[in-house]
Amino acid sequence: MVRVRAFARMRELLESGSFELELPAGATLVELWEALRARNRAIDALASSTRIARNGRVAALLNVRLEAGDEIALLPPVGGG
Amino acid sequence: MSLAGSPALRRYSRHLLIPEVGLAGQERLAAARVLVVGSGGLGSPVLQYLAAAGVGRIGVMDDDTVDETNLQRQTIFTTGDVGRAKAASAAEHLRALNPYVAVDAIPVRFTAANARELVRLYDLVVDCTDRFSTRYLVNDACVLEGKPDIYASIFRFDGQVSVFGAPGGPCYRCLYPEAPPAGSVPTCAEGGVLGVLGGIVGALQANEALKLLLRIGEPLVGRLLLVDALGGRTREIAYERDPACALCGDAPTIRDVRASDEDDEAPLDGEIEPSELDAALANAQLLDVREPHEVVLGIVDGALHVPASELEARLHELDSARQYVVACRVGAKSRWAVQRLRDAGFLRVRHLRGGLLAYAASRPEFEFF
Numbered sequence: 001m002v003r004v005r006a007f008a009r010m011r012e013l014l015e016s017g018s019f020e021l022e023l024p025a026g027a028t029l030v031e032l033w034e035a036l037r038a039r040n041r042a043i044d045a046l047a048s049s050t051r052i053a054r055n056g057r058v059a060a061l062l063n064v065r066l067e068a069g070d071e072i073a074l075l076p077p078v079g080g081g
Numbered sequence: 082m083s084l085a086g087s088p089a090l091r092r093y094s095r096h097l098l099i100p101e102v103g104l105a106g107q108e109r110l111a112a113a114r115v116l117v118v119g120s121g122g123l124g125s126p127v128l129q130y131l132a133a134a135g136v137g138r139i140g141v142m143d144d145d146t147v148d149e150t151n152l153q154r155q156t157i158f159t160t161g162d163v164g165r166a167k168a169a170s171a172a173e174h175l176r177a178l179n180p181y182v183a184v185d186a187i188p189v190r191f192t193a194a195n196a197r198e199l200v201r202l203y204d205l206v207v208d209c210t211d212r213f214s215t216r217y218l219v220n221d222a223c224v225l226e227g228k229p230d231i232y233a234s235i236f237r238f239d240g241q242v243s244v245f246g247a248p249g250g251p252c253y254r255c256l257y258p259e260a261p262p263a264g265s266v267p268t269c270a271e272g273g274v275l276g277v278l279g280g281i282v283g284a285l286q287a288n289e290a291l292k293l294l295l296r297i298g299e300p301l302v303g304r305l306l307l308v309d310a311l312g313g314r315t316r317e318i319a320y321e322r323d324p325a326c327a328l329c330g331d332a333p334t335i336r337d338v339r340a341s342d343e344d345d346e347a348p349l350d351g352e353i354e355p356s357e358l359d360a361a362l363a364n365a366q367l368l369d370v371r372e373p374h375e376v377v378l379g380i381v382d383g384a385l386h387v388p389a390s391e392l393e394a395r396l397h398e399l400d401s402a403r404q405y406v407v408a409c410r411v412g413a414k415s416r417w418a419v420q421r422l423r424d425a426g427f428l429r430v431r432h433l434r435g436g437l438l439a440y441a442a443s444r445p446e447f448e449f450f
Contacts, residue, residue: 005316007239007307007309008236008237008239009236009266009267009272011239012237017309017311017312041393042390042393045262045265045417046261046265046266048261048262049257049259049260049261049262049265049266051256051257051320053318053319053320056317056318056319057318057319057320058256058305058318058319058320058321059320059321073316073318075305075307075318076261076266077213077234077257077260077261077266078234078235078236078239078240078241078266079211079212079213079216079234079236079261079266079268080122080211080234080235080236080268080269080272080274081119081121081122081123081124081208081209081210081211081233081234081235081269081279
């Protein structure tokens with residue numbers, strides 16, 4: 001179980017800014033994104049541009065295995081001014 | 082710059098009372114030169130607070146004119162400014178606010194052609210623009226010229242603030258390497274923004290600029306501050322300089338500002354201008370992909386309405402043999418929709434450049450905003 005925090009456009013598309021997500025053991029970001037897609041496939045438009053932070057830190061996460069209790073922040077780009 | 086004995090000193094007395102600022106700090110501000118790119122929702126509070134604080138020289142850069150729809154959030158302007166050039170109008174208000182600061186009104190767009198030369202004239206740059214392409218140009222010019230880029234952006238209820246290009250610190254491309262695909266992220270013009278958010282986030286941005294100029298406190302270097310106005314929460318995300326960053330990494334591939342970053346509105350194949358829409362609709366169906374809540378801003382007779390967010394699920398309602406002209410409000414969502422439709426085998430799809438708003442500009446009888 002990880003805690004997902006979604007910001008800006010991702011919060012809108014996922015219809016929640018904070019929720020828990022059940023993932024298989026040893027899941028990576030690939031499985032995380034698949035689980036999020038099940039909520040709304042429209043997030044795919046943001047797949048290449050959204051930065052993902054784990055436990056308050058942006059890092060290269062592609063092969064990292066997520067752990068129970070991790071907090072995952074979804075940070076789509078925001079451009080307005 | 083010595084302020085001792087200056088008639089401006091009284092004005093800054095509340096600064097002089099703070100040990101971290103004091104006369105030395107106030108003199109630093111008076112000697113500082115700051116370029117503010119964009120004088121809209123973020124630029125308004127940034128400009129007002131920097132001028133009030135006594136920053137000695139302020140560049141106000143904006144190529145736009147004041148529109149009535151700006152007044153809901155761009156508090157530097159008044160109703161009487163509608164139709165005036167933003168740079169000149171904002172400069173005039175700043176001079177009235179503080180006659181002791183010098184204001185450069187720069188009524189042109191920040192482009193690859195002028196970016197580095199302009200950045201060189203100032204000590205730091207505040208990015209208050211409203212488009213990704215300009216944000217990358219500001220970032221790149223700042224990193225290449227060794228000037229800090231005080232970044233903020235807003236959308237609806239969400240804001241981001243950070244400092245890029247500080248010595249040893251990360252840049253915008255370390256966080257977001259490239260601009261998102263055109264049309265994938267709505268702008269304020271498209272998605273809207275709560276007016277006060279520009280005030281909240283712009284004030285945080287001005288605070289970062291003042292801290293850097295005063296050399297006090299902990300600047301938001303390597304920290305992305307997220308403002309969630311709806312939840313009434315802020316949060317901080319740490320990030321680092323990326324050794325693989327194309328701009329500030331160990332083996333950079335971007336060695337100059339690029340004109341290709343200027344315009345994320347490169348024409349699409351089969352695009353039509355607003356003036357061509359009436360003729361095009363003689364043998365095509367107008368496909369309006371605005372979201373349901375946007376329809377209150379104007380109704381188009383005879384249009385087929387399929388919101389972009391429902392397009393995937395409702396493709397079966399469309400006929401791939403038919404000609405469509407796809408339109409949204411400002412022409413961003415519709416670009417995305419055109420790409421999606423073409424990927425799905427709709428080859429007779431055309432795009433309305435600039436959206437229905439551009440079309441309405443040439444048709445006074447068409448009530449649309």
